[in-house]
Amino acid sequence: MNSTETKSFGVLTRDLALKIDSIIEKHQSNSTKLIGILLDIQDVVPRQYIPREVAAYVSEKMNIPLSKTYDVISFYAALSDVPRADYIIQLCDSVVCKVTDNTVLLNTITNLLGINEREATADGKYWLEYTPCFGACDISPAIRINGKVYGNLTTEDSIKAALSQYK
Amino acid sequence: MNMVNLKIDNINVTVPDGTTILEAAKKVNVNIPHLCYHPDQAVKANCRVCVVDVAGSKKLAPACSSYVYEGMEVQTNTKKVRDMQKGILELILANHDQDCLKCLRSGNCELQALCQRFNISKTNLDETIEALPLDNTNPSLVRDTAKCIKCDRCVEACQKVQEVHALTHSHRSVHYNVAPAYEMPLEQTFCVLCGQCSAVCPVGAIVEKDDTAMVWDAIQDPKKHVIVQVAPAVRVALGDMFNLPKGSIVTGQMVAALRRLGFDKIFDTNFTADLTIMEEGNELIQRLTKGGTLPMITSCSPGWINFIEGRYDHLLDHLSSCKSPQQMFGALSKSYYADITGIDPKDIYTVSIMPCTAKKFEAKRPEMKTNGVQEVDAVLTTRELGRMIQSAGIDFVGLEEDQFDNPFGIGTGAGAIFGATGGVMEAALRTAYEVITGKELPALEFKGVRGLEGIKECTVDIDGLELKVAVAHGLGNAKKLLKQIDSGESPYAFIEVMACPGGCIGGGGQPIKSTMDVKAKRIDAIYHIDEDLPLRKSHENPAVKELYEKFLGAPLGHKSHELLHTHYHSRGMKYNFKELMNK
Ligand code: SF4
Ligand code: SF4
Ligand code: SF4
Ligand code: FES
Ligand code: FES
Numbered sequence: 026m027n028s029t030e031t032k033s034f035g036v037l038t039r040d041l042a043l044k045i046d047s048i049i050e051k052h053q054s055n056s057t058k059l060i061g062i063l064l065d066i067q068d069v070v071p072r073q074y075i076p077r078e079v080a081a082y083v084s085e086k087m088n089i090p091l092s093k094t095y096d097v098i099s100f101y102a103a104l105s106d107v108p109r110a111d112y113i114i115q116l117c118d119s120v121v122c123k124v125t126d127n128t129v130l131l132n133t134i135t136n137l138l139g140i141n142e143r144e145a146t147a148d149g150k151y152w153l154e155y156t157p158c159f160g161a162c163d164i165s166p167a168i169r170i171n172g173k174v175y176g177n178l179t180t181e182d183s184i185k186a187a188l189s190q191y192k
Numbered sequence: 193m194n195m196v197n198l199k200i201d202n203i204n205v206t207v208p209d210g211t212t213i214l215e216a217a218k219k220v221n222v223n224i225p226h227l228c229y230h231p232d233q234a235v236k237a238n239c240r241v242c243v244v245d246v247a248g249s250k251k252l253a254p255a256c257s258s259y260v261y262e263g264m265e266v267q268t269n270t271k272k273v274r275d276m277q278k279g280i281l282e283l284i285l286a287n288h289d290q291d292c293l294k295c296l297r298s299g300n301c302e303l304q305a306l307c308q309r310f311n312i313s314k315t316n317l318d319e320t321i322e323a324l325p326l327d328n329t330n331p332s333l334v335r336d337t338a339k340c341i342k343c344d345r346c347v348e349a350c351q352k353v354q355e356v357h358a359l360t361h362s363h364r365s366v367h368y369n370v371a372p373a374y375e376m377p378l379e380q381t382f383c384v385l386c387g388q389c390s391a392v393c394p395v396g397a398i399v400e401k402d403d404t405a406m407v408w409d410a411i412q413d414p415k416k417h418v419i420v421q422v423a424p425a426v427r428v429a430l431g432d433m434f435n436l437p438k439g440s441i442v443t444g445q446m447v448a449a450l451r452r453l454g455f456d457k458i459f460d461t462n463f464t465a466d467l468t469i470m471e472e473g474n475e476l477i478q479r480l481t482k483g484g485t486l487p488m489i490t491s492c493s494p495g496w497i498n499f500i501e502g503r504y505d506h507l508l509d510h511l512s513s514c515k516s517p518q519q520m521f522g523a524l525s526k527s528y529y530a531d532i533t534g535i536d537p538k539d540i541y542t543v544s545i546m547p548c549t550a551k552k553f554e555a556k557r558p559e560m561k562t563n564g565v566q567e568v569d570a571v572l573t574t575r576e577l578g579r580m581i582q583s584a585g586i587d588f589v590g591l592e593e594d595q596f597d598n599p600f601g602i603g604t605g606a607g608a609i610f611g612a613t614g615g616v617m618e619a620a621l622r623t624a625y626e627v628i629t630g631k632e633l634p635a636l637e638f639k640g641v642r643g644l645e646g647i648k649e650c651t652v653d654i655d656g657l658e659l660k661v662a663v664a665h666g667l668g669n670a671k672k673l674l675k676q677i678d679s680g681e682s683p684y685a686f687i688e689v690m691a692c693p694g695g696c697i698g699g700g701g702q703p704i705k706s707t708m709d710v711k712a713k714r715i716d717a718i719y720h721i722d723e724d725l726p727l728r729k730s731h732e733n734p735a736v737k738e739l740y741e742k743f744l745g746a747p748l749g750h751k752s753h754e755l756l757h758t759h760y761h762s763r764g765m766k767y768n769f770k771e772l773m774n775k
Binding site: 034037038039042077078080081082085090091092093094095096099100106 | 351357358359360361362363364372373374376767769772773775
């Protein structure tokens with residue numbers, strides 16, 4: 026309780042706030058749909074995360090304490106409270122992908138981009154994280170980049186090809 | 193009520209239906225280990241250290257969340273139970289920064305007591321405790337997550353009782369944590385520094401910022417004239433630190449102990465509580481008769497001030513402009529007292545003993561200065577005073593009673609009851625009635641504003657003038673009254689708000705284990721003090737009268753305004769979304 030200045034914004038702009046308003050409206054301001062609302066909002070925030078000022082904005086709009094919103098954000102792996110990147114690479118680490126050996130996949134991405142799990146490249150372009158099975162077992166090992174699935178990634182070339190679509 | 197018969201460790205017990213095993217066991221003097229259980233809080237059942245063996249069930253059951261049934265047979269001390277409890281404690285310790293020797297909670301730490309009971313200490317010495325940086329950037333509290341056992345008691349105090357929501361649980365499984373959102377330090381949240389979290393924490397993970405070293409130094413400094421004031425709520429709680437019965441009145445021993453510690457003069461905050469009534473009472477009369485923002489709300493609780501300045505800054509006009517009794521005392525100590533003693537205000541070191549952690553913050557507010565110096569130099573909580581007395585090796589219980597010094601040693605019963613919820617209201621009504629009507633009050637007690645009900649209200653008839661007043665304690669209750677004001681539906685002329693449940697006797701700096709039962713006993717003690725005093729109305733305090741005659745002039749006069757009133761202001765804590773949208 027010591028601040029003497031009104032908080033200023035680093036991420037939240039008028040445009041972004043308007044987008045958030047329409048997302049909340051789309052979900053009828055229903056606080057039981059908070060997770061869905063936050064997921065949608067995360068998609069429109071640069072570097073795909075929910076910073077404190079955005080969480081505070083949502084909390085005020087929906088009349089939920091910030092503490093509660095943060096509890097939800099930090100609980101769900103699909104929501105991030107730290108900046109990620111423009112392109113989120115999600116590596117499946119469920120059973121089928123493990124069997125079809127996703128370690129080659131992991132090592133290749135790590136080598137190509139120089140990042141480990143839950144890290145972003147210095148330019149803020151790519152972020153790597155694990156995710157449970159997303160139903161692409163038939164073409165495993167698989168990844169998702171910003172939600173789009175790429176499968177049969179057994180060779181370095183196939184992985185490069187997938188990544189090359191996100192520059 | 194349906195009664196249930198059961199056996200705990202082969203002892204017959206009869207308790208009402210709906211009692212937990214843990215509570216039933218207490219009735220027959222069996223103390224089942226527990227950490228997350230707190231008698232005033234909801235069942236959490238997250239620590240599992242309370243497990244017991246229930247006949248007919250293979251799995252051990254948590255005693256704090258299992259309810260008794262007819263014919264139940266419980267064993268609390270079998271090998272299976274003890275091994276499990278020991279194992280759980282060892283797991284907790286593995287992730288605990290065990291440094292009891294310099295921990296403020298040593299001696300009244302629930303984890304330490306259990307480890308002693310099971311004769312265990314930290315076993316694995318790999319120092320990989322996952323913790324946030326120490327949060328010690330505010331003047332009131334220190335949070336050390338390396339000691340947090342994640343019991344969630346502080347979260348309940350902060351969210352359900354205070355409705356501040358500064359603390360929350362977050363993340364999951366091994367990363368499960370208790371901290372403010374986005375792991376901010378308390379100072380950057382809406383935390384009001386009330387310390388209610390520190391009062392319920394079973395361990396040393398949230399504690400008062402210890403300022404005793406500063407005070408020891410000042411006492412030792414020959415150039416400093418060190419004076420101390422003691423708040424009304426301290427004298428009915430300090431005895432807890434010396435194992436006296438709860439609610440013991442220890443005013444005389446407390447003054448004697450302070451004298452032995454080496455304070456040059458020992459004064460009573462009850463005196464400035466009376467003074468507050470003179471100023472605040474007249475402010476109310478002025479607002480009622482000459483027009484001014486109503487309801488007027490009291491301003492003596494700094495946790496409450498932090499709350500309204502942070503979150504409800506659009507309602508600041510409702511606050512009385514009076515400083516709190518602590519700050520009024522501080523201001524007088526660096527002006528009037530300096531004048532009459534001929535001591536340079538710079539050489540006077542003013543200490544207050546308070547039941548409150550937020551008072552530490554209040555004393556450091558930049559505007560709380562008189563004659564160029566800080567009004568109150570150091571604030572110690574009741575707990576810190578208790579530790580100083582222990583540290584000095586003073587046998588508190590055996591001390592001969594001593595008395596407060598003059599000129600700030602006389603307080604009336606009205607000043608004394610400031611320590612209990614409803615007390616400021618009652619004291620103000622006693623004075624307002626007599627000042628407005630010029631008649632003597634038929635009955636001194638305003639029973640309607642007493643007691644532990646969350647919001648109390650009553651209507652007072654002041655010679656035909658109907659005055660509707662309300663009292664709230666605990667910020668959750670205060671919030672309800674603010675919402676009424678916000679919607680224009682507040683029927684009241686005057687509201688008393690205390691941030692802590694029970695008022696100051698339940699302050700965040702009071703001895704640990706201030707449960708609701710204990711608070712009730714302290715409140716009784718406070719009203720006893722009031723009844724036993726020869727003077728029970730602030731305007732009859734002879735020392736206050738003398739102060740006005742010799743120094744201040746009249747209530748709300750020029751000097752009063754300069755010394756005893758302040759300007760409460762927005763803390764700028766909120767994001768300004770409106771401005772953003774208007775860009
Ligand atoms: S919290 Fe308790 S167990 Fe931990 S260091 Fe402090 S006294 Fe010891
Ligand atoms: S001091 Fe009060 S407001 Fe701050 S975290 Fe503790 S309980 Fe919450
Ligand atoms: S800080 Fe204390 S009360 Fe809060 S969760 Fe940790 S151990 Fe429990
Ligand atoms: S196991 Fe990897 S997509 Fe199903
Ligand atoms: S006291 Fe029962 S689970 Fe913590």
